[in-house]
Every structure is written in C-alpha cells, then in structure tokens.
Amino acid sequence: MKKLLSGNEALALGAYHAGIAVATAYPGTPSTEIMEALAHFKDIYAEWSVNEKVAMEVAMGSCYEGARALVSMKQVGLNVAADPFLAVATTGVNAGLVLISADDPGIHSSQGEQDNRHFAELAKVPILEPTDSQSAYDLMAYAFEISEQLDTPVMVRTTTRISHSKSLVDVKEINVMQKRKPGFSRNVQKYVMLPVNARTRHPLMEERMVKLAAFAESFPFNKIEPGERSLGIIANGIGYQYAREVFPKASFLKLGMTYPLPEKLIREFASQVDRILVIEELDPFLEEHIKAMGIKVDGKQFIPRVGELNTDIIESVGRKMELINTPPREKITVSTDLAKRPPLLCSGCPHSGLFYVLASMGQRLKLPGAKDKIPKESGLTITGDIGCYTLGAYPPLNAMDTTACMGASIGHAIGMEKAGSRNKIVAVIGDSTFLHSGITPLVDAVYNQSKITIVILDNGTTAMTGHQEHPGTGISVQGQGVGKVVLEDLIKGIGVKYLKIVDSFNIKEIRTAVKDSLERQELSVIIVRGVCAVRVPKHDVPRKIDTGKCNQCGICLLIGCPAIQTEGKQPIIDVTMCTGCTICQQVCPKQAIGPMSQAKAEAKK
Amino acid sequence: MNTPKIDLLITGVGGQGNILASDIVSEVALAAGFDVKKTDTLGMAQRGGSVISHVRISEKVFSPLIKEGEVDILLAFEKLEGVRWARYLKPGAIVIINNHALPPLSVNLGIDKYPSNEEVNQILKQRTEHIYFVEGTKRVIELGNVKTLNIFMLGCLAAFLSFKLETWQEVIAQHLPSKFLKLNNTAFDLGAKEIKNVHVG
Structure with a gap:
C-alpha cells in the first residue's frame, strides 16, 4: 500500500x-x-x-x-x-x-x-x-x-x-x-x-x-539512468529531483551511496556522456572526489555552495552554461518593503517577562519611532543560548549579545568576566539546553570562582523543536513516567551557593532577583519557572486596555507580545490571542490594563 | 481532474493550520490516484512566523518545491502572506485569499506598513485577474471556532479541483478529532458556498 x-x-x-x-x-x-x-x-x-x-x-x-x-x-x-x-x-x-x-x-x-x-x-x-x-x-x-x-x-x-x-x-x-x-x-x-x-x-x-x-x-542505489549523450548529471539527495525536472533529457548517475564512491561506475558513466555536471547542495564533496579520480566535471563554479538549491537555481545554472535556451519568465514587481514576519515569542510566553526586565535594566528597549541606537556600554552583557529564547535578540527586546552553540552562554559569560569585562554579565539558557550542555560549564563556574549570573528559563519542555520531554520533565519519549532530574537539587549539588527560583509571570519578583544577583560578588543562578505558552494556552481572561487611562506611551508594545497590536497610535489587545498572562498589566505605568470582564470574554470566544 | 498538473501554494501565519490543510489536500490527491509531493517551509518559532506549503499534484512529480512563476493556485490564509508570494504565480493563476490581516510586530511598532486591499490587488493583478477575496476569518468566528479556518479555506479550494466530495470528507475525518468533525464539515461547506458568491477582485 x-x-x-x-x-x-x-x-x-x-x-x-x-x-x-x-x-x-x-x-x-x-x-x-x-x-x-x-x-x-x-x-x-x-x-x-x-x-x-x-x-x-x-x-x-x-x-x-x-x-x-x-x-x-x-x-x-x-x-x-x-x-x-x-x-x-x-x-x-x-x-x-x-x-x-x-x-x-x-x-x-x-x-x-x-x-x-x-x-x-x-x-x-x-x-x-x-x-x-x-x-x-x-x-x-x-x-x-x-x-x-x-x-x-x-x-x-x-x-x-x-x-x-x-x-x-x-x-x-x-x-x-x-x-x-x-x-x-x-x-x-x-x-x-x-x-x-x-x-x-x-x-x-x-x-x-x-x-x-x-x-x-x-550497490543498487548507485544507478545510471541513460538519456542524451550531450549532458551527464551526477547528483545525490534532493539535488537529483531538481535536476531531473530541469533537465528531463539528460543522462543521470544517481548516487545513493556518496562515500566511498564507485569509481568504475563513474568512469563508465563518463564514457557515455560528453560533459558532466555534478549537482549537490553545500560543499563540492562529490565533485572533489570525482576530480581526484582524474575525471573532468563541472560543479561548484556554477552551482552555489551556500544555501538550499531549487529548480529556479538549477534552471539559471542551465542558462549560464548555455544548456537551456528558453528565456526566463518575466519577473513581476512586488514591492520590496513588504513587512517581514520573523518568528516571535508567543503571546503568553514565559520568557517575555525576563527579557523585558533584562532589556529595561540594560537600557535596550526602544520606544516606537525612537531613533537612538542601543548604547554601546549598556552596563549589562547578556550571553545567550539555543532555543525559543534566542528570539529575545530581536527588537524590541534586543536582549541577547551572543549565541553560538548549545550551552555556550555560561562559558561565554565566564570568559568575558575573566577577560576583565566592566559590565555585569548574565548568561541566559533554557532548561533543556542547560541539561544538554550547561551542566559542565556550571561546574567550571563553581570551580573557577566565577561571579556571573546565570538565568535558567525553565518552561518544562524542549519548546522550539515542538515540545519534547527531557530529563527535567521526568517523562519519556514513549510517554512513560521515568526518572526526573530536579534542576535546583542538581545546581546546589554542583556547589552553587546562591540560587533563586522565581515565577516567569511576576515582573517584580524577576526584577528583584536579577538586581540582587547582579550586585553579589559571587556566582548566582536564577531559575525563572513558568510553563510554555503552547502548553497552557490560557492563564486567565484576556486583558483589555482602558483607552481612557492609556496615554499611548507604548511601553506595553516593548514586551514584543504578538497579542498587543495598534490602531493608529492606540495599543489594543487581540482578545483571541491574549492568554491573560498579565505581563503587560504589570508593566503599564498608568494601570490602564486589566481583565476584560468575564462575560465579555465569553461572548467574544 | 481536468488539468494534468496542479501546483498549489498554501501560505499563512504559524498557528493558522495551513500545514494540516496541505496534508489533507495531498492525501485527497493521493486517494484520487495522483503522484503527490508536499513540503513546508517554516521558521524556528512555534507560532507567529510565515509558513508556506508547496503541494504538487501530477502523474509524476520530481521536485517538491514549485518553481517561481508556476503556481496554479495560491491559497492564502492571510493577506500579507498572500501577496508576499505573488512572484510564484503563473499568469492567470487562481488566488483565493482570506480577507484578514494579522499585522506583524514591525507594523504594530510603527516600523512597517500593512498593505491595503488595493495594494494587495495591484500586486496580484500583475499576474492574474482571478483573485477571490473570501471572508474566512469572519465566517469561522460566526461559526464559533477560529481553528476551523483551514477547513473553510479547503472548502473554497475544492471548487477548483475535481476531487470527489466524499474523498475530502473521508480525509478530513482521518485528520481531525471526531468531536470537532461536524463543526469542520460545516466549515468546509461554508467555504464551498462562500467561493461561489465572492466578488472577483
């Protein structure tokens, strides 16, 4: 079937x-x-x-x-x-x-x-x-x-x-x-x-x-597919599909085993065609091995090394090589200033509050229309890591200065401190990433007496890849209850003396903990704990902005919450998107944000 | 089906359910005996980013990605995400576009502008006159569940494909929890009805 x-x-x-x-x-x-x-x-x-x-x-x-x-x-x-x-x-x-x-x-x-x-x-x-x-x-x-x-x-x-x-x-x-x-x-x-x-x-x-x-x-998946003699294509992976569509008449050597290569088969193919084009994504891996056999092929001088290929790219390669003579379809003008839609932290994301606090402490937040650049010396350096929270690097939060590889936030922070940074340094890392590669650098920080602040964003899941379980959740991939690693026990066991656990949706608690940690002359770890928005779609009834009290200062927009939109200059909250997490309510200086009345919320659902 | 090949692009915003929609139309085409390939391009976030699904239906399909200028039908769940992929349309393509705006953050922050319906039309009309604005979001809010938008949009799409209604219904039933089935079937019918009565832009 x-x-x-x-x-x-x-x-x-x-x-x-x-x-x-x-x-x-x-x-x-x-x-x-x-x-x-x-x-x-x-x-x-x-x-x-x-x-x-x-x-x-x-x-x-x-x-x-x-x-x-x-x-x-x-x-x-x-x-x-x-x-x-x-x-x-x-x-x-x-x-x-x-x-x-x-x-x-x-x-x-x-x-x-x-x-x-x-x-x-x-x-x-x-x-x-x-x-x-x-x-x-x-x-x-x-x-x-x-x-x-x-x-x-x-x-x-x-x-x-x-x-x-x-x-x-x-x-x-x-x-x-x-x-x-x-x-x-x-x-x-x-x-x-x-x-x-x-x-x-x-x-x-x-x-x-x-x-x-x-x-x-x-090997049966290394296969010559005979076609016209004038062009022979050696291809692997998805590149084969693009090439088959663009060059329907060419001869093909399709490689299902790309290392080591079948030298005799390649020589046989070479003898059947006039010229060979190697089509592969990324590096000239096949091309270089085939050239090392002394066989003349074209490849990366025409095919990009960078990014994905597609049929449009292969077709334009065909034109450049004069293998295709039909003119390309006329392009249409789509205005280039169409608003982009980059990925965002969700409404009700438990990471938003921490980033709002870090961004406001580091004076990184920009009000809408403000032209001033981020100050070079913000007084706060934020080393980041891999996960949804990497999106905290985007405006309006601008709350991330480095992201390299899993677990690197902590090592980066230690290194900056030891190199003599004049800034306070905060490392931000998620729970799954911490367990993956953050434990050993934390051991390093304890051992080498680092004074950095480490924030662990504990949303109880591996969110970015689609909510997989991890050792901190105590549930297996097959859905069974299994061993659970308790983050605070682990961290204390490593020898961290100052550990605070705060609620993701309590701005005051987060701000106090971060301020306190930054002032300390010792290593500190803050666990910011709150369940991923996708797992808890509603915290409370949606919030509503009282336009009578609101002075349109725009501070609520600086959280970067997708539920907060604007009509002209007036911020409004999209009732279908708001999760009632109350972060905006907590940051509003005019107390203009409050719960939409229950009855109204029900009616709008 | 009259056409030997259908290249279909389904676009929207993460969370609108367009990946499920592309899965359903692919399964319907498979059940009708066609070769099918489909692929989704989405960013790294759970919600909120642009999502594009390429669905290719033919006797034999090689590339899962559709070439620029070759799309037969564009099914857009959101206006900006419809106009963004206009360059993929072939001349005379069919565009079904949900008359609903989800402004991206940059628009809310006042950095970018959201295109007006006239601008959307003007861009699309460089390729085609067959533009159908449907009131998808409005209708499914009236129906009582925004999440049925994807099935409503498939109801609109079905009018341009000659797959059997029973096949659509069977595949939809396989992909959705039974307690929401009745609601979704209604959404599908509403979509099919809507497309017959819309103004061609």
Missing part, C-alpha cells in the same frame, strides 16, 4: 522494519520527527537522550550488546557527538549501528550551515543519501546490512528538504527483520581502545574502505 510519508517518517519506518531494538536522539530541526515517529512503536526501546554525545554512546552500547540501534540528530548535533562517533568508527559494531545526520542547507533552524559528509570521511564511514521518502525507507534496511557485513557504523545523511517533504512510499513490510537475542562477547582488542588495540584497528578501517568502495560499484 502506498502511503504519503515525510522523509523523517520514512526513515523511522525503514529502521523499524530493519529490526532496530534501540533508538536514541536529541531533538533538533530537521531530525526531530524521526524519533517522534519511532516512539509510537512500543516494542522497541526509544529514548530522548540528554544530548547527542550520550545518544551516540547509548546506541553504541546497544549495538555492542547485539541490538540493531539507530541514533538520529541534526547536523550540529554530530559536532557534539563527534567523539563517540569517531570512536565507534574505530571499534566497529556488533549488531548494526546507523547514524542519521539531518543537515540543514539554507539554515532554516540552525546556528550555521555545514556539510556533514566530511564527518563520515573523517571517521572512514560510508554515507547513504536518500532522494525522496521511498529511498529513505528502502535505504535503512541496506544501512543496517552494510553496518553488520562490513563492521562499521553507517551514516544516513538527509537534508531539511528530504526530511520535511512528503512523498509516496510503497511500504514493503515483508522485509521486517526479527530482533536478535542480546549478548555481548568480550573482545578486548575490538572494544577497549587502549593505544595498543587502536593501532590494530586503524589498518582494519583502511581495509574496510577498500571493501566498501568495491561494494559501492554494485
């Missing part, structure tokens, strides 16, 4: 039918839905791991024990998991181990753009790349077979457009694998990477690459 599945759903189903017993992941766009799809299967063990490094290590342990294991993560997750990934590449596996690396060309939701195929080359591990949901499903069975037959972890690399596109999948449930009985055979030379053992593993890895390259020659 044909089903309409996203790439991620197809990868999950393919892995399940390949007989995985264990699946691990940390949420991250565009990979999150792989684990969410797997969590529905109650006959496998699935976990949200605390971070990608641990996810990789748990999957490694399971494969050593004889269970097929899948670990999935976004591209930057592999930066975190690089250490165990290179380690398991060295030890090899027992049962199959497959890593899904979901790259994000175009940076839809990441801190950077990177091509993770380089990681597989570094680790001497094969790469499989699907071109649609069907091949995503089909490739998973091969990935586990290759892993076991050649004693190697396998990287399945997807991209946002593959992961987040739906297409038809013929689900062949006949391939469903039986699970093996667990059993670990002690093998010190293979599993204990003392230098003496690791030295014997490296030559085996080199032999493995030779065998993999031979295997690639007959």
